[in-house]
Amino acid sequence: MSAGLSLVDASAGYFGHDLVLDGVRLHAPPGWVTAVLGPNGSGKSTALRVLYGFLRPREGRVVLDDRDITDTPVDERTGLGVAFLPQGRSVFPRLTVEENLRLGAWSLRRDRRRLNEAVDRMFDRYPLLVPLRAKPAGGLSGGQARLLEFGRTLVLDPRIVLVDEPSVGLSPALVDEVYEELGKLKDEGRAILLVDQNIKAAVGLADYVYTLAYGRNHLEGERQRFGDQLDQLIKEWLQL
């Protein structure tokens, strides 16, 4: 295998013999945005849950730079340089902006100096958050909350960022900013794995695209291959 995060022949499900994923392979190399697309119920979110460790696969492996991390608990994955940006509004509303960021760096809690530095770096990166420092995150606007979520995800400087439906519930103007920020993360050399329903935006940003259908790999290829087939693809999905 090569550098980055991979899902190798993973099968997974929630109840009984019901398979939501059936031998799915995905690979997210550094410096690329890898998009995973598919109609509702195709297993996109489940694939992400398996990759981040919320759900253990019944078969198959999760591999990070040649290292098998299938059995690594969720809470140890930040320490390996993997971060997760959840779907929808995920800030902790009763914690202040600063407390939210500090939580992102929770694994540094025994090293106060490094923790403070990591939090300060995020305030440097997103100066809009500085005046909101002591405000409860519940009072932030949609855009401010998204910035905070980015900050909280990046506070430990992860090499791999898993992103679940980044545009859900945001105003169109904000959506552009979110994808711009994701592009920036890619330019910083991180591996971005993006699960998205917003197909046009995702393909616009992606270097490599996977599509899933009925829990299996469907099509895959570099962005160019998908650029002209998009409309065809969407039509196909509507009929699935």
Next chain:
Amino acid sequence: MPRSRWLGPAAAAGVLLVMAPFGYTLKLGIVTTITAALMLALVAHGWNMLGGFGGYLNFGMAVFFGVGVYSSAILNERLAWGMWQTLPVAAGLAVLTALPVGLATLRLRGHYFAIFTLVITFLAQSAALNLAITNGASGVYTTAPATGPRPIAALFYYCFLGFVVLATGLAYAVQHSNFGYALRAIREDEDAAAALGVRTTAVKLAALLLGAALAGLAGGLYAFQTGYIEPTGTFSLGLSLDVVLVCVIGGLGTWQGPLLGAGIVVLLEQWLRTLFATVHPFGWTIPIESNRIVLGLLLVLFALYAKRGVAGIFRPARGSQLNV
């Protein structure tokens, strides 16, 4: 916000200063009432660690309290240990009791923990009734390190006051620490907290054990204060529910909550008790236990309309909401 941050602790210190001479200056009955409120506050501080900050409803606080009571009483009756020697053991055994409870239930999310803790009160009660070491229904006698009504009342007033001050300091520290942020994050979105690297099971377990230690400590003191203990009174669901009520009324997940709530609940209970004993509408006699109905109603009202408790009235932005 330096002003509001120091206002609370400063007010608490002022109240403490006023309360300092009470053990000897107030009437005996009043001292005992305040002591009861302090004891409730101590156990409620324990409950608040996981229940208030972390949002895991625990209906079994009486078990950890009761283990503390029995540990101290048995060590005192059988081995003639002094009160202060028994207290660390009472706290320690309460923690040891909480450990398997937490390990068994805190890996799971949601209501499993609440249901399990509701059951263990009855388990503990029947264990205390049937084991040889607890002397069954006959109970255990203790000897307090003081004689005479006034010295005994004053001793326990100051003991509970001291421990409540320590527990309040602990709660304040937790509220403003990474540990506290993690607990509140767990309360709000456990998956998101885990995704940030928070070891949720370990954090919840630590909060449960910390709370059990405080409850065990309170139990140890109570064993000496009351002089005689028996299973049903010690492992009472009433205490477990009172503690939840205290935190909900006072304010979940705040260091002030248990203090405010315990004061309100004890005063209200006492007042209702005398009220129901003296008032006879249509010539009926109201059973004294009816005060539970009023307190239950209060719990519902707070849960619906004042989710952040009395503490939330002062600091609307902080503290946790009750969500059941």
